[in-house]
Amino acid sequence: MSSNGTDITIIFDRLRWEEKELLDKASKLGYNAKLVDAKDLVFSTHDGIRSFGSVVIERCISHYRGLYITACLESLDIPVINRYHVAEVCGNKLLCSLTLVKGNVPTPKTQFVFSAEKAIEVASNLGYPIVFKPIVGSWGRLVIPVKDRDMMESIVEMREEMPNPLSKIYYLQEYVKRPPRDIRAIVVGDRVITAVYRYAAEGEWRTNIARGGKAELCPITKELEDVCLRAAGAVGGGVLGVDIMEDESRGLLVHEVNNTVEFRGAASVSSVDIAQEIIRYAMKVVKA
Amino acid sequence: MEVKVKVKVRCLECDRDLNIPDDAVDGEIVTCPDCGATYEVVHTSNGVELKQAESIGEDWGE
Numbered sequence: 001m002s003s004n005g006t007d008i009t010i011i012f013d014r015l016r017w018e019e020k021e022l023l024d025k026a027s028k029l030g031y032n033a034k035l036v037d038a039k040d041l042v043f044s045t046h047d048g049i050r051s052f053g054s055v056v057i058e059r060c061i062s063h064y065r066g067l068y069i070t071a072c073l074e075s076l077d078i079p080v081i082n083r084y085h086v087a088e089v090c091g092n093k094l095l096c097s098l099t100l101v102k103g104n105v106p107t108p109k110t111q112f113v114f115s116a117e118k119a120i121e122v123a124s125n126l127g128y129p130i131v132f133k134p135i136v137g138s139w140g141r142l143v144i145p146v147k148d149r150d151m152m153e154s155i156v157e158m159r160e161e162m163p164n165p166l167s168k169i170y171y172l173q174e175y176v177k178r179p180p181r182d183i184r185a186i187v188v189g190d191r192v193i194t195a196v197y198r199y200a201a202e203g204e205w206r207t208n209i210a211r212g213g214k215a216e217l218c219p220i221t222k223e224l225e226d227v228c229l230r231a232a233g234a235v236g237g238g239v240l241g242v243d244i245m246e247d248e249s250r251g252l253l254v255h256e257v258n259n260t261v262e263f264r265g266a267a268s269v270s271s272v273d274i275a276q277e278i279i280r281y282a283m284k285v286v287k288a
Numbered sequence: 289m290e291v292k293v294k295v296k297v298r299c300l301e302c303d304r305d306l307n308i309p310d311d312a313v314d315g316e317i318v319t320c321p322d323c324g325a326t327y328e329v330v331h332t333s334n335g336v337e338l339k340q341a342e343s344i345g346e347d348w349g350e
Binding site: 012013014015020035037039061062063064065091134136137138139141164241258259260261262 | 313314315316317328341342345346347348349350
């Protein structure tokens, strides 16, 4: 236990089931854990805060808030799950795709384009349908299956009007022919602790649980385990949600790795105590 | 079955009575079933209060 009596700090900005579950499991395992609201934190260049205990589990729902809090904590030599560079890569689809390819992880073919004109040209050359994704964001929000040039032009026009400069970076991904489901695998350290199929809700093509998708237990085959561990290793490891599509001809393709994995859907069908596994891993990181 | 004691507060938007579970922790989200306003629970020396919750940001997610 650390000198101030806290073992684990769970930093949140919107309290979800997952954060409460982590707190509960930490307490049941005998650790002194506390929830800290990120919105109350203040860091200073000249005054190091030391009240976070042995390890921090960063669980902010805002990517940038969590990312920069992680930077502040790491500057104070406080171990954070996940580390800054992992959060940076996983929170940005462009960086994540590049990192997966570099790590020889099978991933959908994706083009990155940096102007409106070129985006329309590249999309036409690729052929429709293609999938447009904002490079930052989650839960399938604003992920659009682009069916034709008219639709692409509308998307580009809309993006160009948005004030956020990231809106003008175009991430265009091949439309993978897959069953109406994907796989969410949860990697904790060097293990795939559980995996679920996520089925899209009726009338919805995205499989996100946040969009009403349903979870069903998925067997962890050798191939799945291998792909997940390679993906996790490529982005830097930690506690991660690896999202995988089953391509009809190429097999498993990793399309995303999540840094602050939501696991309520997986927990509802898995016999594995996911929160407990995360807490055990966090304390192992401290001892390492 | 365990019965959780509830604390009553009023919705800041529509004034509807909201039941806050006794074991609610700071930061817990409460949504008004009438108007849909979302709040964070805050415990103060005066008891339980509500703070307007942040709206969904572009960078929200997992």
